[in-house]
Amino acid sequence: MTLELAAGGWRATLLPGLGGAIGSLSFRGCDVLRPTPSGTADVLATSCFPLFPYANRVANGRFIWAGDAVQLPVLPGFAPHAIHGVGWQRAWQVNGVNDSAAQLRLDAGGDGGWPWRFVAEQDITLTDAGLRIDLRLTNCDDNRVPAGLGLHPYFPLGAGGRLSLTAKKVWLSDETLIPSTLADASAIYDFAQGERLPARTLIDHCYEGWDGVAELTIAERSVTVKADTGRVHIYAPQAGGFCCVEPVTHRPDALNARPDEPGMPVIEPGAQTSLRMEISAVNTTASQPAQ
Template sequence: MSKTAASPVVLQTDRGRLEILPALGGAVGRFSWDGREVLRPAPAGTGEVLETGGFPLVPFCNRIRDGRFRFGGRDVVLPPNLAGHPHALHGQGWRGAWTVESAGAAEAVLAFDHPPGAWPWAYRAEQRFRLGADGLRIDLSVTNTGDEPMPAGLGFHPYFPTRPGERLQAGVTGVWMIDADVLPTHHVDGPWGPDWAQGAPTAVSSLIDHCYTGWDGTATLSAPGGPATVLTASPDCRWLHVYSPPGADFICAEPVANRPDPFHGEDSGLRVLAPGETASVWMAVASG
């Protein structure tokens, strides 16, 4: 039977430990492998999902300019959901409480049911967490539970702690440039700023909060003298959004199935789900 859990759900194997925070956006509170923190551990007792190790993006990824768009003849206005920021961000799942559908030693399923509101479509999202022989896999899905077509995009927002000399290598071929509101302006082919395709330091002198295109589905974080972290994702996650603030002790490498501001441009990655239809993506994190 499903229930909302105020305390973490813990999965444990010989090598891995995962703590899930159902009441805090269905986020990851902690993921360690062989004793190493692979995702950023959340501070004890935090009530802010932005301080966790990662959270789901559903039913859209990144920003929608001013929270406004038109779909199916309907004008939609979403309220801001990040303090001091005018643009709707990452959907509703990360700001809601999830229910625990099942939990075992190495696998758990969480669900989030959204009734029509400012986002005028009903949907059900599910996350399946699994600790396997190689690491962690998270499957994320969304089902249109309403009676009319619904736009949908899915993704993940993991935070990786950085080590001295940390580098990111990711098979990307281009990037969306951004304006002062971190919304896309124009696309650039080839490398720009850190050349992630060749591998580049995660320590930066100016903000990186960009959506990279042509991603081949694999990204690797490595540091001298330590194991690598390998991120892989499903083919629908055609974009890798990288968030690396100057001076931060983390980097976000986010597999996403839609680019930022997806209602205001072509080839956005958004799908249109018929009533009863489901979209799904997955992400795997392994420590080498």
Template structure:
């Protein structure tokens, strides 16, 4: 899809994933390699019917216990739902917009039938994505949503967002305890995102907006609705990082933090990425541990 100089490419068959997002030929998100078929190599992928981790793939709901498949190699937990590992269908396509659909009939992987839908649109300066899930079964079901975009980071790239606190993690990346939002770096002011330590944590009390200031003079503003949490994934010494708007924290299914949908009910989450060209004289970084 293309509008002016902004171009986005999708692979419905690879988890309904975004392959690339570029402005005037300059990549804004990590570009998938040619021919890549692994969702983890994409620029972004949808999280449905839940986001992030479920401890050991186990949970109980409505008096019944469930064991989900462990879907991430030797990782001990189920992760990111099922939409990212299944093919979607492009039900509508146009030069600047598309609709992708993922129908799940209910199985051992997730016992409840649902329909997930992504609506995507580009303007010359913005990518807009909405994600929804509808309970198409005859019993209540749990549901969560999110997006997993990989932003590029040069040495000067800074991020800024406001949140109330964050969840520190156990060694196997489950939420352990709450801490002040600046415990891993003060993101409330523009701060260099690259670093030598892992950040893989959920921030709560997020106001739905985050700003990325790049060294090349581009500013990306991420805005989301229906996302009570922002999950930040910053690998050590990496050229990319993730700001993931999600509807719930990791393992929320075992902590009373996921929505329950009655039959025919729908929940939505939206994400926009606005691109602006700014003066390349950027504020001095606050630094990060």
């Protein structure tokens, strides 16, 4: 099933059965997110997918919680680490839809994919200003549990694309992409002046102290991403033709963080955590905002 949304010059398709993903997002006929190939069953080929109940990697798929060892499933192609939780691997329920908005829900956890039960919700809305996604995770377990979330949007890159954002720190990673050291943002790319992409080397790093705004300048269009979290993970392969600007509530492998490091968010029974992302666009040749 594909859902279609529209508002002003914006158009989007949603793929509830494929990881609750976004299939496309365009503004005035131009792709703002990388469009999903027709007929694909690969959620990694979609425009954007949600990350529940954790984002990015967990080293070797293992961590200790409340004195108990937890082993998460490791997907082929990502070994030896677990990645991105379970939400992107499941079909989502459509709770409501109209011309410009949809509400998706997933009841998950309490199984081999994640030990604790939770409800994940997505409110996906188009307005004249662009796309807004509101994520919520509710702890349905009887215990306080670790719980995080994020979004994984893919932005196409044209010739001369640039990414600008302001952040204080970046996590340096080992050879398996597990964070090892927190350094000044300039240790990789600080993006403060706008870095040309694709970069000289793979970027797959989490930035801390992000001010919640990122801007991608692509040909004649400027795309702005805003989120209410102080962390963003940037993924930009050298030959991928895209850049991912991923708002997240925690850094990779936060479940194995040392006591003196930023760790995984924890929520009480019945409590909720949330994240909002907004995407807007401006035609830089005409200097007109999205309408």
